[in-house]
Amino acid sequence: GPAQVVDHYENPRNVGSLDRNAKNVGTGLVGAPACGDVMKLQVEVDENGKIIDARFKTFGCGSAIASSSLATEWVKGKTVDEALKIRNTDIAKELCLPPVKLHCSMLAEDAIKAALADYKLKQDPKKEESEKK
């Protein structure tokens, strides 16, 4: 309920950075022009394709911070494919975000996708390129 937004805002989990140059780290950097919020989300993936660590840095409103904090909690322990299934609506529901803040949960979903896309690209750049065509 409302307590959850406050909790993730006042005690956000996983604030920080991972080494973006590490091969098994994916970095997603996204922005929302209308409100000027910016969000960086990083994942560390083990040799079995499982996300073992996640960090975020978000500069924006409380709902954006809470959404990315929750996103990093949720991706931990999931495989890359499982994490791709996280929807902004799940985040919004968990945090009881009001309609006007739904775009914040979307920003978090996009940050997860961007981080995972970056990770995949680093694993096999040639394959990613040919899949894009």
Place this chain on the structure above:
Amino acid sequence: QQLRRRFRSLQRALHPDRFGRRPPTERLYSEQHSALVNKAYQTLLHPLSRGLYLLELSGIQLAQETDSDADSEFLMEIMEINEKLAEPSNEGNLEEIETLIKAKQEQLTKEVTTAFERDDLQEAKKLLAKMKYFANLEDKVKNKKIPS
């Protein structure tokens, strides 16, 4: 200059103080129009709000959603400035950060002006989005300067 003169002359004509003894309908119009003139002045005074209003007149708004073709170098720059600002050790360097932000805003304002002159509204939209990020940074700097 022109804006200020126009604002003043409109307010001279419309200000509620001039309508103290007029009938209720006239007093109401005076209040409403005076408030609108204030709003218009503030909107047109600042480059970001002015630019956004010009876009709005052409039916264009900044994207509500995540910007998927955002310049990632630009976002990194915004991240870095935010991080600098968040560091407690930088409390003494606020002026340096503020100067940087102002310089960026001035540069962007020039670029937006050029885009509007060329009637390139999509370019203006992209640049105004960038200005929005810097406007947020400007607010954060202001808030840091307020002694707590």
